[in-house]
Amino acid sequence: MLQATENCYSLSREYKPFQHKNEVFALMDYNIPDLIENGSGEMKSKMNLEDSVDDFDISLIQKRFPSITLGSAPQVDLYDGTTSNSEATIISATEGFEQNFYDSSEARQVQNTLSEASWPFDRSSVTFSASRKDDSFPLTSQSEETLDEVTREDSQNKVGLQSQSNLTLNELSLDKSVDCLLGLTKRQYQLLDNCGLHTLRKLLHHFPRSYANLQNAHAKIDDGQYLIFVGEVLSSRGVKASCSFSFLEVIVGCQIADRESACENVTDEVEQKKTIYLHLKKFFRGTRFTYKPFLNSIANKYQVRDIACVSGKVRTMRAKDHYEMREYHIDVLEDGKDLSLCAKERPYPIYPSKGGSNPTFLRDIIARALHALPVNVDPIPKDIREEFGLLSLHDAYCGIHKPMDISEADLARKRLIFDEFFYLQLGRLFQMLEGLGTQIEKDGLLEKYKRPENNTACTEEWCCLTKKILELLPYTLTSSQLQAVSEIIWDLKRPVPMNRLLQGDVGCGKTIVAFLACMEVIGSGYQAAFMVPTELLAIQHYEHLLTLLENVDEVKCKPTVALLTGSTPLKQSRIIRKGIQTGEISMVIGTHSLIAERVEFSALRIAVVDEQHRFGVIQRGRFNSKLFCTSSIPSMEDAITDGSSKSDDYMAPHVLAMSATPIPRTLALALYGDMSLTQITGLPPGRIPVQTYTIEGNDKGFDDVYKMMMDELKDGGKVYLVYPIIELSEQLPQLRAASADIEVISDRFPEYNCGLLHGRMRGDEKEETLRKFRTGELHILLATQVIEIGVDVPDASMMVVMNSERFGMAQLHQLRGRVGRGTRQSKCILIASTASSLNRLKILEQSTDGFHLANMDLLLRGPGDLLGKKQSGHLPEFPITRLEVDGNILQDAHVAALKMLSASHDLEKFPALKLELGMRQPLCLLGD
Numbered sequence: 021m022l023q024a025t026e027n028c029y030s031l032s033r034e035y036k037p038f039q040h041k042n043e044v045f046a047l048m049d050y051n052i053p054d055l056i057e058n059g060s061g062e063m064k065s066k067m068n069l070e071d072s073v074d075d076f077d078i079s080l081i082q083k084r085f086p087s088i089t090l091g092s093a094p095q096v097d098l099y100d101g102t103t104s105n106s107e108a109t110i111i112s113a114t115e116g117f118e119q120n121f122y123d124s125s126e127a128r129q130v131q132n133t134l135s136e137a138s139w140p141f142d143r144s145s146v147t148f149s150a151s152r153k154d155d156s157f158p159l160t161s162q163s164e165e166t167l168d169e170v171t172r173e174d175s176q177n178k179v180g181l182q183s184q185s186n187l188t189l190n191e192l193s194l195d196k197s198v199d200c201l202l203g204l205t206k207r208q209y210q211l212l213d214n215c216g217l218h219t220l221r222k223l224l225h226h227f228p229r230s231y232a233n234l235q236n237a238h239a240k241i242d243d244g245q246y247l248i249f250v251g252e253v254l255s256s257r258g259v260k261a262s263c264s265f266s267f268l269e270v271i272v273g274c275q276i277a278d279r280e281s282a283c284e285n286v287t288d289e290v291e292q293k294k295t296i297y298l299h300l301k302k303f304f305r306g307t308r309f310t311y312k313p314f315l316n317s318i319a320n321k322y323q324v325r326d327i328a329c330v331s332g333k334v335r336t337m338r339a340k341d342h343y344e345m346r347e348y349h350i351d352v353l354e355d356g357k358d359l360s361l362c363a364k365e366r367p368y369p370i371y372p373s374k375g376g377s378n379p380t381f382l383r384d385i386i387a388r389a390l391h392a393l394p395v396n397v398d399p400i401p402k403d404i405r406e407e408f409g410l411l412s413l414h415d416a417y418c419g420i421h422k423p424m425d426i427s428e429a430d431l432a433r434k435r436l437i438f439d440e441f442f443y444l445q446l447g448r449l450f451q452m453l454e455g456l457g458t459q460i461e462k463d464g465l466l467e468k469y470k471r472p473e474n475n476t477a478c479t480e481e482w483c484c485l486t487k488k489i490l491e492l493l494p495y496t497l498t499s500s501q502l503q504a505v506s507e508i509i510w511d512l513k514r515p516v517p518m519n520r521l522l523q524g525d526v527g528c529g530k531t532i533v534a535f536l537a538c539m540e541v542i543g544s545g546y547q548a549a550f551m552v553p554t555e556l557l558a559i560q561h562y563e564h565l566l567t568l569l570e571n572v573d574e575v576k577c578k579p580t581v582a583l584l585t586g587s588t589p590l591k592q593s594r595i596i597r598k599g600i601q602t603g604e605i606s607m608v609i610g611t612h613s614l615i616a617e618r619v620e621f622s623a624l625r626i627a628v629v630d631e632q633h634r635f636g637v638i639q640r641g642r643f644n645s646k647l648f649c650t651s652s653i654p655s656m657e658d659a660i661t662d663g664s665s666k667s668d669d670y671m672a673p674h675v676l677a678m679s680a681t682p683i684p685r686t687l688a689l690a691l692y693g694d695m696s697l698t699q700i701t702g703l704p705p706g707r708i709p710v711q712t713y714t715i716e717g718n719d720k721g722f723d724d725v726y727k728m729m730m731d732e733l734k735d736g737g738k739v740y741l742v743y744p745i746i747e748l749s750e751q752l753p754q755l756r757a758a759s760a761d762i763e764v765i766s767d768r769f770p771e772y773n774c775g776l777l778h779g780r781m782r783g784d785e786k787e788e789t790l791r792k793f794r795t796g797e798l799h800i801l802l803a804t805q806v807i808e809i810g811v812d813v814p815d816a817s818m819m820v821v822m823n824s825e826r827f828g829m830a831q832l833h834q835l836r837g838r839v840g841r842g843t844r845q846s847k848c849i850l851i852a853s854t855a856s857s858l859n860r861l862k863i864l865e866q867s868t869d870g871f872h873l874a875n876m877d878l879l880l881r882g883p884g885d886l887l888g889k890k891q892s893g894h895l896p897e898f899p900i901t902r903l904e905v906d907g908n909i910l911q912d913a914h915v916a917a918l919k920m921l922s923a924s925h926d927l928e929k930f931p932a933l934k935l936e937l938g939m940r941q942p943l944c945l946l947g948d
């Protein structure tokens with residue numbers, strides 16, 4: 021684990037799986053992998069991150085982010101979930117909006133005139149702090165500000181959740197161009213524009229990546245160190261050294277811990293302090309810089325007894341406790357009259373640089389933007405804020421950028437995270453509502469989400485066809501499967517389109533549950549579509565369903581099922597499309613060709629999307645926009661025996677999404693906040709848990725594995741060998757490749773047949789290979805991760821995964837799920853390239869619970885790695901949020917979004933909120 025920091029609040033994402041969810045660290049935008057990711061190749065390789073998260077060489081990070089200094093003080097957590105809103109220190113409100121904004125061209129003109137009069141060069145070319153008490157930003161007194169805030173808050177209060185009718189121009193202020201900031205030069209504007217910070221919102225969303233602790237507790241100061249101090253300006257002078265050379269010297273005195281004398285005087289419990297003197301020097305070459313007015317003006321920027329925060333590189337001087345700083349930044353703390361108060365707790369924001377503009381410049385501009393920010397900038401009504409313990413948006417921006425203490429930064433962060441989740445949930449639900457026709461549908465939908473307990477109602481009124489299939493199954497459904505079917509059928513009978521996610525661990529039997537849902541719809545005279553991500557899976561499901569239907573004797577009610585994939589010959593696909601259009605085909609299974617423009621349904625009532633995360637929201641939504649039904653299929657009407665209602669004019673089809681990757685609840689909500697959830701817990705009876713072994717991939721390791729394989733094959737088992745790549749790679753010579761290994765394995769097991777399966781093969785080749793493996797013609801299948809999803813060969817009994825450290829934990833669990841699907845005791849062997857990567861894999865040895873492993877993966881590797889590139893691509897960017905730890909805020913945001921939409925379906929009562937939602941994500945119908 022990382023060492024604690026002394027002068028910088030915690031550096032790391034904490035790798036404690038069971039840590040309190042609410043506990044987040046101050047590092048705002050970076051975590052260790054990010055730091056390394058962004059760092060040099062040398063750094064990455066030195067840290068060997070992939071192998072072990074525990075073995076960081078922290079000094080490398082320090083080298084990259086020199087402001088981070090290390091010591092032994094305990095880590096400071098941002099919050100522990102106990103801080104309430106009332107404990108927040110209210111940040112002083114700033115002066116009114118109008119005072120800070122005025123015509124920008126005029127502003128620049130005035131500013132340019134001012135700058136040119138007093139400065140012989142552009143302000144941005146020097147590194148003086150611009151956040152100095154600037155005449156152009158006169159602050160109102162604290163009491164005035166508070167009064168102002170109270171008045172504003174009061175008037176907002178009256179509006180509350182009822183409506184938000186008083187939309188003023190201020191609501192647009194976040195998206196104003198930064199050129200409305202007072203005193204911004206053209207050049208500064210250009211700089212901000214170039215790095216994408218052209219609006220106040222963009223600027224204010226450039227969050228500090230960390231906070232430095234200004235306690236001056238440096239144990240030992242070494243030459244060349246980059247440190248941060250807070251201290252008192254002792255003198256400031258501009259000196260003409262020659263006719264063309266001058267310099268500015270500011271001396272700042274700082275109190276730091278005196279460890280030396282403390283050591284000598286061990287009995288003294290009071291901490292010893294001493295003063296050190298920092299000589300900040302800036303040199304100017306050129307005659308024009310030697311004029312007295314210039315020298316006076318730069319020296320006067322710093323007044324004796326000003327409290328300033330100084331950061332930079334120190335060089336020891338000859339005199340004891342004197343240090344020179346030539347590369348430095350100095351910030352005069354505006355409210356820093358009392359050194360002890362300032363230095364005590366105040367976190368100092370450290371910004372990441374952006375697009376070439378330096379953090380100092382950004383800090384200054386952000387401070388100006390905060391001054392200009394109107395107090396009533398918040399689109400979220402006050403009662404919602406109070407209910408969820410949130411700071412106002414204005415306070416949150418101040419709190420994140422200029423916190424008085426770390427708890428304020430924490431509350432600010434909480435509010436900003438809330439916003440990220442809130443608008444995501446609001447947007448998704450808003451889109452859902454927009455897609456619905458009637459008020460009743462909308463109310464029904466919101467009610468459903470608001471009371472998830474109502475969503476678990478079950479019904480036993482199944483139609484004849486469903487009951488028939490159930491009777492014909494070669495096994496009995498588990499109680500969890502039965503519950504899932506009942507829940508879904510209950511939902512199918514409601515006048516609101518279902519949008520449900522069916523989740524369950526690998527091999528728990530989701531497919532049959534979805535089939536039964538389809539049968540229910542077909543039995544009521546409508547059509548069903550079943551969309552899967554791969555052709556292999558489509559064929560497998562198709563064959564599975566045909567086998568199930570084989571025994572349905574009554575021809576009349578036997579559904580006609582078709583398979584439609586990218587490889588379906590043109591002529592055949594035309595016939596199938598026609599059948600779908602006329603209603604002759606009651607169910608179609610296929611890949612994304614099902615949502616192609618040309619496919620039209622006669623009466624689609626349910627769309628099942630298997631491995632839902634492999635499809636985007638838009639793809640999922642396509643079913644909504646193109647597939648409406650007007651009435652049931654005439655040909656099926658005779659088959660309807662239970663008199664279900666058919667009066668469903670233009671209702672969007674029900675959507676049942678399935679996910680085989682167990683996704684932690686947080687993530688599920690972030691990805692599918694607009695869905696109800698059905699879970700299948702437990703596996704069908706008779707399953708014996710797969711025995712998992714982790715083995716280091718050296719010669720001895722492979723000998724052992726081959727021996728185990730031989731035993732398994734002799735015993736009548738079938739073996740999967742899983743490889744990370746198809747062909748050998750020059751860049752990654754340590755990786756074993758499937759096609760390169762086929763000879764090796766065939767030679768090693770001459771009496772057994774080996775086959776190859778990978779993504780570059782044609783669809784029919786893949787199917788043929790899998791068929792041979794299923795029927796026993798092949799005994800060993802060398803495959804890539806194509807088999808990860810859905811492949812079901814119940815008597816496959818052993819899996820060996822090569823270079824398994826290359827796979828995520830959830831992915832390995834999925835792969836492992838390909839074995840142990842029958843009644844035979846199965847094994848899974850995870851071969852690791854190095855001994856150090858065995859640790860992470862051992863978690864799989866100990867657990868076969870997919871949800872537990874997915875949680876671990878989320879904590880260890882983050883959502884990107886857990887979900888894979890494609891799926892995580894459907895997650896919006898969360899600049900400040902860590903999904904893995906901020907789940908509880910997401911839950912709150914979901915509830916808050918429901919409240920807002922219940923109060924106003926179209927958000928017309930909350931114009932500011934609607935406007936904000938529109939700014940954050942374009943509002944459009946799903947599938948558009």
Ligand SMILES: Nc1ncnc2c1ncn2[C@@H]1O[C@H](COP(=O)(O)OP(=O)(O)OP(=O)(O)O)[C@@H](O)[C@H]1O
Pocket residue numbers: 495496497498501524525526527528529530531532679680704705809810811812814837841
């Ligand atoms: N109740 C049951 N009893 C016995 N076997 C069952 C039961 N339900 C399903 N099965 C069988 O279990 C195997 C796995 O089912 P299925 O393919 O539906 O799993 P899944 O949940 O889709 O898993 P994956 O996500 O791995 O594809 C199949 O062979 C299926 O026939």
